[in-house]
Amino acid sequence: MINYIDLHAHMVSRTTDDYHAMALTGCVAVTEPAFWAGYDRVSASAFADYFKHLTEFEPQRAAKYGIQHYTWLCLNPKEGEDRELAREVLAIIPQFLERPNVLGIGEIGLNRVTRNELATFIDHVELALEHNQLIHIHTPHLEDKYKGTKAIVETLASNSRIDPSRVLVDHVEEHTIRMVLEHGFWAGLTLYPMTKVSPGRAIDMLEIYGTERLCVASACDWGPSQPLAIPNCMFEMRRRGHSQQWIHEVVYTNPSRFLSQSPKFKLAPLAQALAD
């Protein structure tokens, strides 16, 4: 069995059975970006509760299955329209950044590609730079993806303080992958039914663009999504004729290469994690 890392999984929305199934299929670590709850949170204290959940309870729940849990903090792009709330949330984030499972700021980005969303995105980027954090970026979906990804890439490229190798731009598709990779960023392919990328298309992009700086993730959340999307994709990769080494590179080596840029990300041997 090949071990894998799911670097985009909203585990707060998943059951403990999902952790069990992920552990059985070789998952050794997840990283959980801060997400939208399905409704707009009304106060910064609601975010403080959420950040506590992400940094205290969730890593404990994962550890029982030998899965290391890391997280990213932010106010999600779906809530970025509210500038006042964004300012309040940005003010409380620093007090959580030193916690042992926090890798950086994310998933920040754009949703409906509005002026306020872009302003909130830029504020988060500044916060990440100020605290030397890795950045995980959400790009919009469907018809908004192209213009949103372009706005994000152009904003980051015009900031000379950004080191693109410390930024992962997620949810890339066929029409956005090239601009992300050409600017030196990491790119994420999201295996999400209906609105994102199927395993077949993700593998196509890996074949065409090569495996360098490319990762796959489930992005499982409270919507119709699959916590086992990565092992499903690994099965498709084998069926397509790819070697164990190629698969390992995509699902394990690549995410650990990107995440290891944070000194907090350290993969423990599985047996050790289970014994703890």
Next chain:
Amino acid sequence: MQIEGSCPKTQRELIELEFIEHRTKILDIAAFLDRFDRSIEHNANDDFRIKAFREALAALNSSEFGRVERIQMLLSDLSSELRAERDGQSAYGAAKESEQ
């Protein structure tokens, strides 16, 4: 970027592996369009989504590589202006005419 020979399967193998699956998908699309014609009320023949869908189907017929990327662009908002404010949480799947 490598196109030629980047898929490790032969064409014959791809047919054996995936033809039935994609045969089903094309029949589903045909059935969706027939259902659209049989509709109880014809009130959306010029809906921006169905127009983009028909353009995408035409692009599918191309014999040139790059169909997915071209279809993605047909289903995208190609304007570069930021929206003045959020009009809702979800995207529609194709660009409204006013945004192109």
